[in-house]
Amino acid sequence: MDYQDILYAVEDGAAWITINRPERMNAFRGRTCDELIHAFGRAGWDRSIGVIVLAGAGERAFCTGGDQSAHEGQYDGRGTIGLPIEELQTLIRDVPKPVIARVQGYAIGGGNVLCTLCDLTIASEKAVFGQVGPKVGSVDPGFGTALLARSVGEKKAREIWYLCRRYSAQEALAMGLVNAVVPAEELDAEVRRWCAEIMERSPTAIAIAKRSFNADSENIRGISSMGMQALNLYYASEESKEGVRAFNEKRKPDFRKFSGS
Numbered sequence: 136m137d138y139q140d141i142l143y144a145v146e147d148g149a150a151w152i153t154i155n156r157p158e159r160m161n162a163f164r165g166r167t168c169d170e171l172i173h174a175f176g177r178a179g180w181d182r183s184i185g186v187i188v189l190a191g192a193g194e195r196a197f198c199t200g201g202d203q204s205a206h207e208g209q210y211d212g213r214g215t216i217g218l219p220i221e222e223l224q225t226l227i228r229d230v231p232k233p234v235i236a237r238v239q240g241y242a243i244g245g246g247n248v249l250c251t252l253c254d255l256t257i258a259s260e261k262a263v264f265g266q267v268g269p270k271v272g273s274v275d276p277g278f279g280t281a282l283l284a285r286s287v288g289e290k291k292a293r294e295i296w297y298l299c300r301r302y303s304a305q306e307a308l309a310m311g312l313v314n315a316v317v318p319a320e321e322l323d324a325e326v327r328r329w330c331a332e333i334m335e336r337s338p339t340a341i342a343i344a345k346r347s348f349n350a351d352s353e354n355i356r357g358i359s360s361m362g363m364q365a366l367n368l369y370y371a372s373e374e375s376k377e378g379v380r381a382f383n384e385k386r387k388p389d390f391r392k393f394s395g396s
């Protein structure tokens with residue numbers, strides 16, 4: 136597969152998969168998800184690879200989630216909501232090696248979900264975390280909510296989703312969303328140090344540990360696929376479209392005219 140939206144590089148047994156859409160703050164469209172799925176499949180089953188790094192190109196963003204300019208009801212690709220996002224999310228969990236999120240800027244919306252799904256997250260002190268779903272007419276009804284609660288606790292996860300605030304890297308560290316925070320200029324060196332340490336450990340023991348951690352939250356996969364059907368209906372609603380339009384028109388959404396459920 137020819138990659139247009141991502142970069143793929145191998146360095147000392149680590150596969151670096153980088154979303155390369157800095158002009159869109161590394162937001163993903165259908166094609167981006169397909170390329171990420173291909174790259175994770177490639178790294179995941181290559182026995183010479185011991186660890187995978189997921190990164191975003193440029194300084195401003197790790198990833199800001201679904202590309203809102205490719206979004207009018209459905210997104211522009213495959214799958215229940217026009218993005219093969221379920222496949223990507225489950226693949227990050229299914230690859231039998233640790234995935235490290237390298238976060239230098241915004242990890243917002245679906246970008247935040249990707250961090251939540253990665254085994255480990257290492258952030259620059261300039262990184263910013265948060266959810267935007269209820270601000271832009273969306274929600275991740277699965278790993279982005281339920282798995283987040285396992286990392287940060289129920290109360291904090293609900294706060295993150297209901298209020299859509301932004302959190303600094305230090306706040307994310309304190310709530311258990313990231314493993315380490317380092318100065319921006321030390322981020323790559325720190326990620327490489329973690330990769331080198333992992334490369335010295337038994338790959339089979341790590342694969343079993345990863346699957347064992349996953350087993351306990353595997354029920355979320357079912358919640359996610361059911362939720363995706365509900366989300367498909369929500370995306371077709373005027374309430375959701377108001378959120379998308381407001382973001383693209385750079386104005387505040389007016390959700391109060393919809394009664395909700």
Ligand SMILES: CC(C)(COP(=O)(O)OP(=O)(O)OC[C@H]1O[C@@H](n2cnc3c(N)ncnc32)[C@H](O)[C@@H]1OP(=O)(O)O)[C@@H](O)C(=O)NCCC(=O)NCCSC(=O)c1cc(O)c2ccccc2c1O
Binds near residue numbers: 158248275
């Ligand atoms: C990231 C921000 C907080 C940055 O705010 P700031 O004020 O610094 O900058 P701007 O807002 O002016 O943005 C600069 C520039 O980037 C464009 N941009 C940023 N993010 C996106 C995006 N996601 N899609 C398209 N374009 C984006 C922005 O339009 C500006 O462009 P200019 O040309 O005008 O310069 C802020 O931008 C922000 O809050 N972004 C979030 C956008 C968003 O709505 N994300 C999608 C949420 S929904 C989602 O991600 C999602 C993910 C999943 O994994 C799901 C899984 C399952 C179901 C559903 C899912 C889902 O909906």
